[in-house]
Amino acid sequence: MPEPKPTVPASPAGSTATPSGVIADLVRDHGLILRATVALERCAARLTAPGEVDKREREHLALLLGFFRDFAEGIHDAKEEEALIPALVGAGVPADTGIVREIMDVHLQATERLARVTAKRAEPALEPIADYSELLRQHLRAEEHSLFPLVERFLDPASEQRVLVGFRQIEARAGDERGYDGFDREIGRLLAPLDQLYPDRKRPW
Numbered sequence: 245m246p247e248p249k250p251t252v253p254a255s256p257a258g259s260t261a262t263p264s265g266v267i268a269d270l271v272r273d274h275g276l277i278l279r280a281t282v283a284l285e286r287c288a289a290r291l292t293a294p295g296e297v298d299k300r301e302r303e304h305l306a307l308l309l310g311f312f313r314d315f316a317e318g319i320h321d322a323k324e325e326e327a328l329i330p331a332l333v334g335a336g337v338p339a340d341t342g343i344v345r346e347i348m349d350v351h352l353q354a355t356e357r358l359a360r361v362t363a364k365r366a367e368p369a370l371e372p373i374a375d376y377s378e379l380l381r382q383h384l385r386a387e388e389h390s391l392f393p394l395v396e397r398f399l400d401p402a403s404e405q406r407v408l409v410g411f412r413q414i415e416a417r418a419g420d421e422r423g424y425d426g427f428d429r430e431i432g433r434l435l436a437p438l439d440q441l442y443p444d445r446k447r448p449w
């Protein structure tokens with residue numbers, strides 16, 4: 245009997261724009277993580293600028309750090325580590341060398357650097373934030389150049405559907421009512437006042 249075709253449930257937030265392919269799904273996550281990275285860098289610039297840092301700015305930083313913990317690590321990294329990489333390894337990509345090893349190593353490094361940022365939250369934190377954001381930027385670029393071509397090369401349509409089912413299960417397991425759309429709105433809300441704080445700077449996002 246043929247194996248039943250897996251079905252991909254809607255995202256927990258009921259988003260109507262849930263991507264239908266693995267690469268499109270990860271690209272969407274990467275776009276949001278990049279916007280949050282810009283917001284984090286803006287926060288860092290404010291925290292290290294002369295003058296008082298008000299309560300609202302500290303709250304922005306805390307919300308951003310929560311985003312990286314809950315979404316970038318809790319959901320996005322988990323999708324890659326628990327759903328995508330096992331599927332690629334099952335399809336013949338070596339587990340202990342090359343891009344797979346590099347992704348796992350960088351995820352660990354990012355967790356350590358985020359912990360350093362969090363530990364220094366009560367004081368100016370430009371250096372650990374810069375270390376963290378630079379690592380993320382490099383990592384997103386590296387995955388887009390090295391990991392995504394492996395998805396195209398190694399995953400057939402049925403495997404890709406199974407990975408997408410895994411993605412939705414990880415999002416559901418996170419139990420975060422915000423879902424992708426909620427995180428997206430949250431980052432938008434955090435970016436808007438940061439733009440007001442830097443009216444003379446061109447928005448890079």
Ligand SMILES: [Fe+2]
Binds near residue numbers: 383387
């Ligand atoms: Fe990653």
Ligand SMILES: [Fe+2]
Binds near residue numbers: 320384
């Ligand atoms: Fe990624």
